[in-house]
Amino acid sequence: MNDVPAERDYRATVFLPRTDFPMRGDLPKREPEALARWEAMGLFARLRADAAGRTPFILHDGPPYANGNLHIGHALNKIHKDVINRARQMAGYDADYVPGWDCHGLPIEWKIEEQYRKAGKNKDDVPILAFRAECRAYAAKWLDIQAAEFKRLGVEGNWAHRYATMDFPSEAAIAAEIHKFAANGALYRGLRPVMWSPVEKTALAEAEVEYQDKTDTAIWVRFRISNPVYEGSGYPLSRPWDNASIVIWTTTPWTIPGNQAIAYNPQASYDLIVVDEIEPGSAAIVGEELVVATDLLDSFKKAAGIVHARSFGSVSGDVFKTFHCQHPFHTHNYPLPGIMGKSGEGARLPDRLPGHVRMLPGDFVTTDAGTGFVHMAPAHGEDDFFLCRENAIGVPETVNDDGTYAADVPLFAGMHVYKVANAVCDALTATGTLLKREEFRHSYPHSWRSKAPLIYLARPNWFIRMDGPEHIRDKALAALDATRFVPEAGRNRIRSMVESRPDWCISRQRAWGVPIAIFVHKTDKSILNDPEIFARTRAIFEAEGADAWYARPAADFLGNAYNPEDYEQVFDIVDVWFESGSTHAFVLEARGMPWPADLYLEGSDQHRGWFQASLLESVGTRGIAPFKAIVTDGFVLDEQGRKMSKSLGNVTAPQEVIDLYGADILRLWVMNADVHNDLRIGKDILKQQADLYRRIRNTLRWLLGSLDGFTQAEILDRTAMPELEQYMLHKLAVLDAMLRRAVDTHDWTGVFPAIHQFCNNDLSAFYFDIRKDALYCDVRLDAEGHQVRQSETRRACRTVLDLIHRCLTTWLAPVLPFTADEAWRARFGEAECVHLAPFPTIPADWRDDALDAGWSEIRAVRKLANTELENARRTGDIAASLQAKITLTLAVDAPLALQNVDWAELLITSDAETLVAPDEAGAGTAAPLRALPKVEIAPGTKCARCWKILPEVGTNPAHPTLCRRCCEFVE
Missing domain, CATH: 3.30.2320.20 (Class I aminoacyl-tRNA synthetases (RS))
Structure with a gap:
């Protein structure tokens, strides 16, 4: 009797991937466990120890405000920084990162005042040291909260030794930086208009300003020519000017009480017209004579409701250089502001009739809109201020710090500038000088804290000179030329701002901040420039903080050499942008870190904020920029491209994303986008990122499973590999070159999308698919499932899978720190950490373009x-x-x-x-x-083991259901 072998089950002879790395990430649960593990192992300290002696890389952190939970813009910024730092560390550098906070100034102070207002409490009744203590406590609370939130994002850094502008050594260093400007002569106190917040009662920096739509009143006003004196003989036209009125147009009626002059363009052409016919309701008068720019005649007549007017001819603007005009309130017994009460710097009236204003040439006057004439209120505009100052015309202080008119301003005393339009128009109507008014809506500057409208207001302030013998502007422009910008367009943006910016106003009329800790001689107003006083002040601040300026008597700072009665102690605080612009001094220099920093990275709005403040502060004190490169991010919008706001209900909070998906998903969203342009985020976009993440995770899981039992003895040299494996090594070389280029240039655009595409297209849909057969079947297993022998093809495959795993986990570690570390530990053990590993070195011969x-x-x-x-x-x-x-x-x-x-x-x-x-x-x-x-x-017949259909199946009597290849690996 012949024995017929029973059909055998060969499933146990096939290699199947095995791994403890789960398919589901469960990131909200696992990520905090990873953070605790890194904390317990002292990861940051180990990174520093491992990197000792390497080339340093310093990304200097721009300080966020410590005044609330993190928003999605914070997440974008810190994640981008963390990716760059982690990548530099793994590329062989010493990437020491010190996070920091901005703790002074209006953002904090405003929050405390809000609490006062809710409690019916008056800030002015609170002692300044008590108020500053509340500000400090508020900032400290939010600093700790934000630090925890940044850590939860996976941001690695020197959290134990973070910096804050309110730390005592920081306050001392900021004061010392001010002293450097005092010593080199660039610091001065002067009167000039600054962007002023009547609500917050302080000057604001440009970076603290936002623009919102606002309805305002525009007016056309007659200034009667009172003294048409010509150089030379005769009139330039066939008709005298004695009965004519200059017409000005302004969108700020509240500035009329501060008028001091009228500006014209000496190169423009002007017409003297007589009104013949008007529309019903027009305030123009038939027979009156008016002067406007020739190019604006048609638009002016339409606006003023003038149907027909005759011209007596055109003249060049320079004819007005000796003209005087009546102030609009001249016939209403309104004193000209320049001779009233609180007159400012150089307030006098040379060569001017009482109650009249001069006409002045101004190249800034255009004929694009209005009438070709601009009324000059030197306290409320930069062009106005400089033109009047050049012509020895004073700057009247008609408006108080809170936006109300001074008590000695007739008609309008005590009124607020933003509520006075009707009153001004009524007064102009009474004097017969109002020609037209209309309401219009436009974009207007507002405080980004209080959301209140701003005004230009001349106040004595402290400035840093841009164009003096220190040549700060020229040096800043040269420094920008030597800086790398990513994207390159940032260079022109900040350069144009530096080219056109006025002197830097660094003083604020607030309480919470570092005081401009200097003394001014009461007689000649000169700064007391004494190195010993500066050194003494710094030492006191280092020991006691800036509060000492308010707590100690002046004599403690002046010492025995000076009489406090002879000096004014300055209590204005310094602009917070000056503070943050000084961080390079007390974070890098003071800690012995390399200076200048390799990189500054913030949002594109910081071209006018932190980048520029840091540049000017460093150039003004050291002659060069504190950075070698500047990288800028875009803004975060919702999925429809709209700005996020609570009223629209389209805010995506990072805390909510982390609770739902995990930080790695948020990090993947950042680095999958072109961060240099505006990014969009929302529910659908986050779902897409979660899908991308699952594909990457599944790739890692398949790699780990396929490498089960892999040993170094299996490694096969590239030259002995099939072309397919050599092709995959080429793909790794291409990605490695892209990654290394991003490390060098700070431009990561497209890198992680390329890595995802490699996982999805080159691996899952191509290489893995092809090599599954060899991986599963080209192997003989013992009874315990251990590998006994394998084909050279499978050996080559496992060698490549080992390399792919090492490359992918390290390449992904900067952007997916939690997942990459989990995938690393799943293979090499719980005691290991991917963040201590370098990027693999890719041999040059892996790259094969042919x-x-x-x-x-x-x-x-x-x-x-x-x-x-x-x-x-x-x-x-x-x-x-x-x-x-x-x-x-x-x-x-x-x-x-x-x-x-x-x-x-x-x-x-x-x-x-x-x-x-x-x-x-x-x-x-x-x-x-x-x-x-x-x-x-x-x-043919289907092989019971590999499932291929082949004619050879059944030719081996011992294994009648197998093909030859499978027989070989089960014998």
């Missing part, structure tokens, strides 16, 4: 063939690709790579045949195929 070109052709044909296989499956001709035999007909001139490749292996079919057509591909043929791939059922 090989890449050949495999690009192969993949193009494979894509077409897979389409035909899918069509056959869809029609029911085959159930799976392994049931098929495919025939490819190549052109005779097709690349050899297409003719020599194992198409059955690449297409995952049981059989493949390659034919060569007798004719060439010919002109216009889009692919090297002469016909569509032919799909048919493969001949």
Whole structure:
């Protein structure tokens, strides 16, 4: 009797991937566990120890305000910084990162005042030291909260030794930086208009200003010519000017009480007209004579309701240089502001009739809109101020700090400038000088803290001179030319701002901040420039903080050499932008870190904020910039491209994203975008990022499973590998070059999308798919499932999978620190950490562009063939690709790579045949195929182990259900 062997179950002989790395990330739960692990192992200290002696890399942190929970812009900024720092560390640098906070100034002070207002408490009744203590406590509370939130984002840094502008050594250093400007002569006190907040009662920096739509009143006002004195003889026109009025147009009626002059363009042409006919309701008067710019006649007549007017001819603007005009309130017994009460610096009236104003040439006057004349209120505009000062005209202080008119201003005393438009128009009407008024809506500057409108207001303030003998502007422009910008467009943006900016106003009339700790001689107003006093002040501040300036008597700072009665102690605080611009001094220099920093990175709005403040402060004290490169991010918008606001309900909070998805998803969102342009975020976009993350995680999981039991003894040299493996090493080399270029240039645009594409297209949909058969079947296992032997193809595959795993986990570590570390530990053990590993060194010979070109052709044909296989499956001709035999007909001139490749292996079919057509591909043929791939059922029997259909199945009596290859690996 013949024994017939029973059909054997070969499933145990097939290698199947095994890993403890779970398919689900469960990031909200696992990420805090990772943070605790890193904290317990002292990761930051180990990074510093490992990097000792390496080339340092310093990304100097721009300080956020410590006054609330983090918003999505904070997350974008800190994640981008963290990716760059982690990547530099893994690229072989010593990336020491010190996070910091801005704790002084209006943002904090305003919050405390809000609490006072809710409690019915008056800030002015609170002792200044008590108020400052509340500000300090408020900032300290939010600093700790924000630090925890930044850590939860996965941001690695020297949190134990973070910096804050309110730390005593920081306050001392800020005061010392002010002293440097006092010593070199660039610091001065002067009167000039600054952007002023009547609500907050202080000057504001440009970076603290935002623009909102606002409805205002525009007016056209007659200034009666009172003294038309000409140089030379005769009148330039056939009619005298004695009865004519200059017409000005302004959108700020509240500035009329501060008028001191009228500006004209000496190069422009002007017409003297007489009104013949008006529209009903027009305030113009038939027969009156008016003067406006020639180019604006038509638009002016339309605005004023003038139907017809005759011109007496045109004259050049320089004819007005000796003219005087009546102030609009002259006939209403309104004293000209320049001779009233609190007159400012140099307030006098040379060569001017009482109650009248001069006409002055101003190149800034244009004929684009209005009338070609601009009324000058030197306390309320920079052009006004400088033109009047050049002509020895004073600056009256008609408006108080809170935006109300001074008590000695007739008609308007005590009124607020933003509520006075009707009163001004009524007074102008009473004097017969109002020609037209209209309401209009426009974009207007507001405080970004109080949201209240701002005004230009001349106040004595402390300034840093831009164009004095210190040449700060010129040095700043030269420093910008030597700086790398990412994107490059940032260079022109900040350069144009520095070129046109006025002197830097650094004083604020507030309480919470570092005082401008200097003394001024009461007699000659000169700064007491004594190095011993400066050194004494710094030492006291280092020990007691800036509060000492308010708590100690002046004598403690002046010492015995000076009488406090002779000096004014300055109590204005310094602009917070000066403080943050000084951080390089007390974070880098004071800690012995390399200076200048390699990189400053903030949002694009910081071209006018922190970047510029840091540049000017450093150039003014050291002659060069504190940075080598500047990188800027865009802003975060919602999915429709709208600015986020609570009223729209479109705010995405980072805390909510972390609770739902985990920080790695938020980090992936940042680095999958072009961060240098505006980014969008919302529910749908986050779902897309979660899908991308799952694909990357599944790639890592398959790698880990496929490397189960891998040992170094399996490693195969590249030269002994099949072309497919060499091609995958080429792909790694290309990605490595992209990554290294990003490390060097700080431009990460496209890097992580390319890594995701590699995972999805090159690995999951291509290489993994092709090599599953060899990985699973080209191996013999013992009874415990351990590998006994394998094919050279499988050995090459596992060698490449090992390299891919090492590359992917380290490359992903900067952007997905939690997931990458989990994938690293899943393979190398819980005691290991990917963040202590370097990026793998990629040999130069892995890069093979010729090989890449050949495999690009192969993949193009494979894509077409897979389409035909899918069509056959869809029609029911085959159930799976392994049931098929495919025939490819190549052109005779097709690349050899297409003719020599194992198409059955690449297409995952049981059989493949390659034919060569007798004719060439010919002109216009889009692919090297002469016909569509032919799909048919493969001949033979299905192998019980590898499932290929082959004629050879059954030829081995010991294993009648297996193909030859499978018999070899189960013997």
